[in-house]
Amino acid sequence: MPCNLYPYRMKFEAKSFELKIPDFSEQLLKNHLTLYQGYVTNTNKLLEIINTLILENKNSTPEFAELSRRFAWEFNGMRLHELYFSNLGISNLKPNSKASKMLKDSFGSFENWEKHFKSLGSMRGIGWILLVYDKEKHNLFNIWVNEHDVGLLSNCEIILVMDVFEHAYMIDYGLKKVDYIEAFFKNINWAAVEKRLN
Template identity: 55%
Template sequence: MAYEARNFEHLLGIEGLSDKLLKNHFTLYQGYVTNTNKLIDELGKLEKEGKAGTPEYAELRRRFGWEWNGMRLHEYYFGKMTRGGKEIDKNTNLYRKIVKDFGSYENWEKDFKATGMMRGIGWAVLYYDITAGRLLNVWINEHDGGHLSGASPILIMDVFEHAFMIDYGTKRADYIEAFFKAIDWTIDPELDSALFGGK
């Protein structure tokens, strides 16, 4: 079954991110979906031809993580934004967990923004380490490297240049502020309880 690009056009008109920027970003995301499907097909073809041990197969297999993560990270990123944003509910277990792990929501926000301001291209991610029961802000340099094995992404911020240059040039901090105004902190009550209720 092929992956299908999700439609995020409901984000058009979002404050702080122009429609031109978003449409370009959606096109980039759709490219990751297309390339993920192409790689799945090509790898399957090579396997059927008995070429799984070839350098060609190996290089395509290595490339798969880049394309698939590029697809999925963009889905998480766009999926946690909404026009006007939705503030975090201070009665959720997620909010209480942020306060417990970072000392305050403000401390977490300052640290997450600092992570996003690091020089280079990549992603800032709020991860939940289910095993240790703690939240961590993490920098991912490339789509396919730097992820925390077994941890669940809670919030993803794209800080590759394509996410902000059209609107903000090199003013990444202004883009980060616009992103924060668009975050949708809505969390399903069952997920909130299952992930953060007992920790």
């Protein structure tokens, strides 16, 4: 299908992640990676369909409007998973690191930050818990993102990502979401977090 829209970025490729996380089973991680690949496929599919609708002058149709609205959902589903998988893996937070200092500056202490982040994670519903950096105020925020696209803060960098969709933990932890959150915290790759702040 010829494409006039996004001609240079038409295709996204699924990234490969070598995940060996002690507190998450191979099955859980395998399923999760497969699910992620679905978001990449659907992001590509949406771009292709939207482009076709434009080429066919169907840009005033409900299909065009609904699929265009759906784009951020699929795209963020892809990107948030990539950020999540990349910040998994044990690497301790260094006391004098930028991340450590900024967490203290923004939340008063690491413990305050952790308590707030975990509280958001324990809320009912599906979505993501993000630590984001507001470049304007030089401040970090913990936020709840509903599904993949509701609640994101504009012009903020995503620094740390925790998936709280049920597929992220049910296989290993059942309904014990709090245990999953504890496991996640034991397996944060703080080196990856630090890199995102620099």
